[in-house]
Amino acid sequence: MTTGRVSFVGAGPGAADLITLRGARRIAEADVVVWAPSVVDAECVREHARAEAELVDFSRVPHEEVVELYRRAAASRLKVVRLHAGDPALWGGVQDQYDSCQRLGLEVEIVPGVAPLSAAAAVIGRELTGSEIAQSIILTAPDSVEQVREFAEHGTTMAVSLPGARAGHFVEKLRAGGYAGETPVVVAYKVSQPDELIVHTTVAELENTVKKHKLYRAALFIVGRTLKATQSRARREVPDEPIRSARPTSWSRRAATRIAARVEEPPNPAWTAVEGIQQAARKAPAKEEFKAEEPQKDTVTTEPVAKPKLTVVAAAKKTNSVQASTTPKKKPAPRKNTKRTNTN
Template sequence: MTTTGRVSFVGAGPGAADLITLRGARRIAEADVVIWAPSAVEAECVREHARSEAELVDFSRVTQEEITDLYRRAAAARQKVVRLHAGDAATGGGVQDQHDLCLRLGLDVEVVPGVSVVAAAAAKIGREITTTTASSAVLIAPESSEQVREFAALQTTMAATVSGARTGQFVEKLLEGGYTAETPVVVAYKVSQADEVLVHTTVGELESVVKQHKLYRPTLFLVGEAVKPPTRRVSASATTSVEEPLRAARPTRWSRRAASRLATRTDEPIPAPLPVPAGAPAESNPAWTAVEGIQQSVRKPAEESGAKPKLTVVAAEKPKPPTVRASTSDPKASGQKKSRKAAKRTPGN
């Protein structure tokens, strides 16, 4: 049994509730306290995984002192705390300072990596951001946007998170750093979410595209030849099909060995399918069945009815000082009463 609390910094992924890792989902289901920012992490992600009695803390409404007090309380009460970060918690979001603070407070600390927004955007467009022509990629956080000109001089793939309202300054620094107006750019906003915006454009047209889609909040820009969209070729013979004979795969000795092992496991029972989450649609993502099994293994029996956690945002409560009550009795008189009672109980009196 642990003698202290645990703080898990969990990467919630790019936004879609089913792109969080299974370990991240389990940590949220185990948590007594979940710290998250509704502007960065979708409420659905918390609603699907957190327990109904979990304390939800809106990170944008509390001070750093209150967060520190919450960590202290977790250490004293052996609580499990999850701090959710958008994307990958291991590559940004100020995790390092918080990680070291929790260690100084004597807490068990872990970082659960997640799917980064850069990886989600690159996967969505089907491009490798590190190709033979651009063997490296530069990740630029909002606080490092002033160095865009210096990074642009490297002429590699750039992944920069910039406020949409400052797109004009961003374009100027790209051009000053050496990118041409024809350099491909991918605009990625809220990747994997319902209101996702994903547009292919160029450096020269970037500012107008951002204004057209009214993107004023922080937006991811992938810049470089590596993100150039592929060319689709449609030939006249594309409508015709040639029937190829079906060829059976030749079994290897490894596949034969695996088949023989499976054949000998006739006595093992087939596991029953996991229950579908309450209220989930019939066409629910198969990944949810695995997540639901993890949740049910750590939740209390009272929650197995399918109750959803209430998203009531609360601030971290500071510990109240103990109440000291003054005695109104005379200490001398009470001392005399005690001595008299002791004298009566003495044998021989």
């Protein structure tokens, strides 16, 4: 690496296991990790960052010092990860920093993440773009809450990241835009995190619900008829209808044969790539060149760099075996002539 690298990584909604493989790999490689504990769960950093990495709380550092950190990364060829909640492309404020890193001559990249909206929809088990009700979603930032009335006139699904303390003003805009009082609303707070809270309510009861649960901080508000629960198919089934077994098709038989054949194949190394990189990055550097005389145990790595290490260990064992056999050998005793002489 001829220069430093800054990676703007989407940490997902907060859970440590809802981050992409590439994002986890960048954190494991990083010399410096910049993050805000208020929006990204600390477990996400502890799970992936190596012990020697420098952790910087972004919420306590002004923008000027962060830019200075990027300059230090360019001068010292450091690998820096800036963690963003959700996806950096959605209200991440990443564009100015991205341009600053490019001007400093740094290698810069953006690693997408799971958006909180997708995580909330997964928790409630709803498709937000149901073709029968709504085929589009309006994403609104807190600064655009004044335009909610115009957005509400479309009558489609709307998702707004907003402090709960402004719920009353938000309801007024929704009503003025045409949303009925019985329109379903889902309030998602810290989705996928240990203190996650998902509340189902309506436009008419939204303000009271927020006060009841004391949701005054930033939360995700999803509004739309597509959130209305549908009747379960199981309740509409006829109990007297006979159960018929499915007939296997030629395609399903071919698929079953292929799956059975793959069982004997070795596992795909791509699934263990992140684990191997994390273990290699967290491993402290050896103080002595040939300190690893004992064979390493339970070390999994998929990096090509691990191959020379195995060779060094093998060479050290061979040298030790030679040094251990430097005792001079005894000369063998002369053999006695056991052959009989014919005197006849």
